Amino acid sequence: MxxxxxxxxxxxxxxxxxxxxxxxxxxxxxxxxxxxxxxxTWRRDLRGLRRGVRALCKIVLYERNCMSIPKVFQKVARNKNNKVAIYFEDEIWTFQRLEKFSNRIANYFIRKGYQKGDTVALLLENRPEYVGIWLGLSKIGVITALINTNLVSKPLYHCISVGKVKGLIFGSDFTNVVNDISSDLQNVQLFKYDKLISEELSNESEASPDAHIAQTTPKDTILYIYTSGTTGLPKAANIKNSRMYFTATGINSFLELTDNDVFYNSLPLYHSSGGMLVIGQCVCFGVTVELRRKFSASNFWSDCNKHDSTVASYIGEICRYILAAHENKPPVKHNVQKIFGNGLKKDIWNDFVEKFNVPQVYEFYGSTEGNCNLINLDNKFGSIGFIPNFMNFIITVTLIKCDEETKEPMRNADGFCVECKADEPGILIGKINKKISIHHFDGYVNSKETSGKILRNVFKTGDSYFNSGDLMVKDSLGYVYFKDRTGDTYRWKGENVATTEIEYQISGIIGPKDVVVYGVKVPKTEGRAGMIAIADPTNSINRSKLASELKAQLPSYAVPLFLRVMDSFPMTGTFKVKKNELQNDGFDINIIVDPLYMYDSKKVDYIPMKDVYNDIIEGNLRL
Structure with missing residues (x-):
């Protein structure tokens, strides 16, 4: 049993x-x-979660204590005191020196009658005083409008007027451009920096304006930072104290910066990357910044070595310029362990990392005003960051399907947007939550421009999301890749063409030369034809090879019809090509002095435009 x-x-x-x-x-x-x-992905996701939680804890404490950037910097300056805040050329600015200078600025403008809520525009080249000026103004609650130093005439006046500025501080180098619009600045008080610093500011009190600082809050606007204006006049984005601290904290935590780091910055201080993300490390966390007046590709690494910089910033095509400047030169020795920025193109990514032996690339995605923020933490080639597949309860950015032609978000039968599947291109959007600062969208000075960037009733009735306007693709592992800006695509022969994809192919054919692709209108035809612009002062491009390679690599509709060879591109101060300006020129031989060519599909070559221009205009040539 x-x-x-x-x-x-x-x-x-x-x-x-x-x-x-x-x-x-x-x-x-x-x-x-x-x-x-x-x-x-579990290691990547846990790494991101750990660093994100660390940043979030700092942000929560910041808001609970009703801190502001002036309050944070006051604390940093007291703790760091004689530590170097900014290296600039042969100057050394300690935190104590920056604190005293900013106090002088604050007291000077108090005496001039400026009050909390007023706006002062700042038109000045990169220098330590730039930081001290807006920091000092922020101590008395005055907003600083950071003006692009490349602007003149109407765009310059537009930025000053849209910001409703009461005063304008400008460097002596900008005297002529200010004089050109002086008749329109009758109600704007002008402060020439050299005169200001030499005669009045040097005698101003260095005492901290504590009573004014005490009145500043996280919700106060501290800066106006303008969009680049690649497709129109710049828009003034509201940067509140909380936003600046949030972005600075995110970078500090995700890059794991320490007190021993030196952050090299050659980006303009009127731009969010250089003026907010990098300078934010100095102002909010006491990280030393090595500042250059203007970017130089040939001096980039020697500058980094001057003060043993361990981190360096980049944007746009800077890495391409650096790579070209050191072509056929011996290896460069440096201490840079991390580079941080956005716009590192895939065609030079590996070349740059290998040639200069850079251990870590922190490619990120974000806009000055938006709440869609991504960052590449593990050197994933070509990626701008990741969206974890199993953390939807934390991550509030996603991709939604859009119409191929209009680029407008698609809606289902219930009227809601449709989330993209893996490898399906879509618009990146970020959920807006007014109760959580990191999910705010503070928008622009112009309320109409603000409302134009908000999508409503996206996944349920009553919700709202920030529309980045950028097309992305997310792979099955959650890595996100930039595809195109919705405004940078064009439709030709009934098909949509993504300009960045064509640029990538062309770069692989012609090598390290600057190239942009855009769509131009052609009389008596539908859509826009593709046009290539190449910066090649010697006009040494093998046009026949370019044509044959493009024919072999691209669908027929995607082969650009026109080619323009230029000495250089019109650029914004943040190294972005002014495509709108090139598009307006089109292929008009009457206004363009650069060599122009048209793609001949029979000869598989780019032939001189002058031979066929009239036939194109009159519609006699089949395109």
């Missing part, structure tokens, strides 16, 4: 084991894709 019970137990135990194995095997098979993704 006992033997029977024993055998029965063994039999049923065996059945239990077998059943368990079957169930476990079935579960593994059913969720094999998810398990594979987790196995590949």
């Amino acid at each position: 006992k033997m029977f019970v024993l055998l029965q137990q063994l039999f049923f135990n065996r059945i239990g084991i077998v059943s368990s194995i079957v169930v476990i095997t079935w579960l593994f098979w059913k969720y094999r894709t998810s398990l594979y993704v987790i196995s590949k």
